[in-house]
Amino acid sequence: GAVVSQHPSWVICKSGTSVKIECRSLDFQATTMFWYRQFPKQSLMLMATSNEGSKATYEQGVEKDKFLINHASLTLSTLTVTSAHPEDSSFYICSARSGTGVGETQYFGPGTRLLVL
Amino acid sequence: AQTVTQSQPEMSVQEAETVTLSCTYDTSESDYYLFWYKQPPSRQMILVIRQEAYKQQNATENRFSVNFQKAAKSFSLKISDSQLGDAAMYFCAYITTSGTYKYIFGTGTRLKVLA
Numbered sequence: 001g002a003v004v005s006q007h008p009s010w011v012i013c014k015s016g017t018s019v020k021i022e023c024r025s026l027d028f029q030a031t032t033m034f035w036y037r038q039f040p041k042q043s044l045m046l047m048a049t050s051n052e053g054s055k056a057t058y059e060q061g062v063e064k065d066k067f068l069i070n071h072a073s074l075t076l077s078t079l080t081v082t083s084a085h086p087e088d089s090s091f092y093i094c095s096a097r098s099g100t101g102v103g104e105t106q107y108f109g110p111g112t113r114l115l116v117l
Numbered sequence: 118a119q120t121v122t123q124s125q126p127e128m129s130v131q132e133a134e135t136v137t138l139s140c141t142y143d144t145s146e147s148d149y150y151l152f153w154y155k156q157p158p159s160r161q162m163i164l165v166i167r168q169e170a171y172k173q174q175n176a177t178e179n180r181f182s183v184n185f186q187k188a189a190k191s192f193s194l195k196i197s198d199s200q201l202g203d204a205a206m207y208f209c210a211y212i213t214t215s216g217t218y219k220y221i222f223g224t225g226t227r228l229k230v231l232a
Contacts, residue, residue, distance in 0.1 A: 043222045108162035
């Protein structure tokens, strides 16, 4: 099946710094990628939809200036958490849309655990 | 608005037995896809099975099968011959083929497999 990677898998940073998380589709091109946040023992919360070559679409309540998303190519989307604070600590998951119509599926990356001290 | 409900926060099954996880959804759309994803302790989301709404035949993938009842808006997952490796969180998800393309996830069911 299709593979999506995320880097880094685990990051610790100081409060006030920025952290960039990369999401790559390794064996397919993804015009659309998604960023989710998952709190412990909870479901995935969609943060934003990232479209190649255009601005991301953010879900209600998600600060676009805090969570910067860039989808510069068909295989790479990045999420930058700017001026991170302890409340931003969470598990961030990306996914990439593969195919269209009947065969389309969303494949998930392994996630990035962010801890802000 | 579309919603996905998983009414069982936790389920247990004896190894080699069969277990069914429930999922209901609400939508006014006629064409959509439904999925079951598995999230083991590693937290990697793994696609278990998918169902197209226009298909009457229930999807099957090895030990995993679904009971798709479109009129009742029900999409349950049956796991046969349960194995220890099946222990995980299971999320039901819905996506419409029209309008805004985004997954709507249920709250998840934690499955424990007892040896």
